[in-house]
Amino acid sequence: MRKLIGILLLAIIAGGIVLSLKEIPFGIPKTKIGQHFIEKGIEETGSTNIVTSVVVGYRGFDTLGEITVLFTAAIGLGAIFSTFGKRKTGIKTEPPSLIVDTGCRFLFPIILLVGAYIFFHGHITPGGGFQGGAIIASAFLLMYLGCAGKRIKGNAGKVIEVLGGVTFVGLGIIGLIIGKEFLFNFLPKGEPNTLLSAGIIPIIYIAIGLKVGSELSGIIDNLINRSQ
Amino acid sequence: MVIILTILVLLMIVSAIAVLIFKDLMNAVIASCMISLIAAILFYCLQAPDVAMAEAAIGAALITGILVIAVKRTKRFEE
Numbered sequence: 243m244r245k246l247i248g249i250l251l252l253a254i255i256a257g258g259i260v261l262s263l264k265e266i267p268f269g270i271p272k273t274k275i276g277q278h279f280i281e282k283g284i285e286e287t288g289s290t291n292i293v294t295s296v297v298v299g300y301r302g303f304d305t306l307g308e309i310t311v312l313f314t315a316a317i318g319l320g321a322i323f324s325t326f327g328k329r330k331t332g333i334k335t336e337p338p339s340l341i342v343d344t345g346c347r348f349l350f351p352i353i354l355l356v357g358a359y360i361f362f363h364g365h366i367t368p369g370g371g372f373q374g375g376a377i378i379a380s381a382f383l384l385m386y387l388g389c390a391g392k393r394i395k396g397n398a399g400k401v402i403e404v405l406g407g408v409t410f411v412g413l414g415i416i417g418l419i420i421g422k423e424f425l426f427n428f429l430p431k432g433e434p435n436t437l438l439s440a441g442i443i444p445i446i447y448i449a450i451g452l453k454v455g456s457e458l459s460g461i462i463d464n465l466i467n468r469s470q
Numbered sequence: 471m472v473i474i475l476t477i478l479v480l481l482m483i484v485s486a487i488a489v490l491i492f493k494d495l496m497n498a499v500i501a502s503c504m505i506s507l508i509a510a511i512l513f514y515c516l517q518a519p520d521v522a523m524a525e526a527a528i529g530a531a532l533i534t535g536i537l538v539i540a541v542k543r544t545k546r547f548e549e
Contacts, residue, residue, distance in 0.1 A: 372524055462536070
């Protein structure tokens with residue numbers, strides 16, 4: 243009986259979604275702002291990748307909010323795990339075989355390089371700080387799962403995280419100091435489609451990439467070390 | 471193109487059902503990884519490479535890794 247009611251409710255919800263989505267004309271631009279971004283984006287921000295010009299250029303303040311959300315989540319997780327302390331429940335994991343260990347050691351720097359490439363070229367090719375940071379964190383995840391005994395030591399991750407956040411906010415405040423709005427693009431735009439272009443956008447994306455990468459690596463570090 | 475996209479979406483639905491059916495949770499984790507991977511391919515086919523990258527890195531790599539750790543720390547088989 244409960245299953246029948248569940249299926250009925252699901253059918254009603256699915257019908258509602260289908261009915262409401264049928265009315266929306268997909269693919270037709272309703273506002274003019276999107277067209278403006280596509281036509282003037284490269285000229286105004288200097289970034290060839292239009293997604294980046296929106297995420298860091300036109301909507302840079304929203305990105306600061308996203309970074310803050312991720313930062314708060316990482317802090318919350320760290321706070322919860324710090325109450326557990328470092329205890330051991332006696333789960334024994336067998337050490338990885340030679341092939342797994344060597345493969346992980348071989349792949350780790352390559353994945354790091356790909357992540358760094360993605361956020362360094364965020365204003366030219368698809369990708370950016372968040373994607374590159376997530377790829378860097380996945381390299382650390384691979385190392386934690388595959389290599390025996392390899393761990394992040396010291397506070398380097400936290401220092402990088404803090405420096406990334408400070409760089410982002412600091413560049414925003416420089417815009418205020420010189421008399422324009424927050425996150426004003428004060429550096430020269432340069433020639434589009436070259437590495438040194440788009441003013442402060444690549445600097446901000448590098449800061450975001452390092453921050454997201456070290457934050458997610460810290461989360462993985464907490465999850466693996468503290469929950470043992 | 472439409473045929474390929476249809477096959478991918480059907481595969482996604484099959485793997486979503488597989489997540490519910492599998493009793494071995496490690497298999498369920500891999501099936502949920504497959505959902506993210508197919509979603510990334512779909513995003514790429516629909517000309518959103520930025521989102522595809524994020525989906526592949528976060529959905530397919532990080533979440534799968536975290537779920538594998540969670541399964542390792544708890545029970546592997548569902549009763």
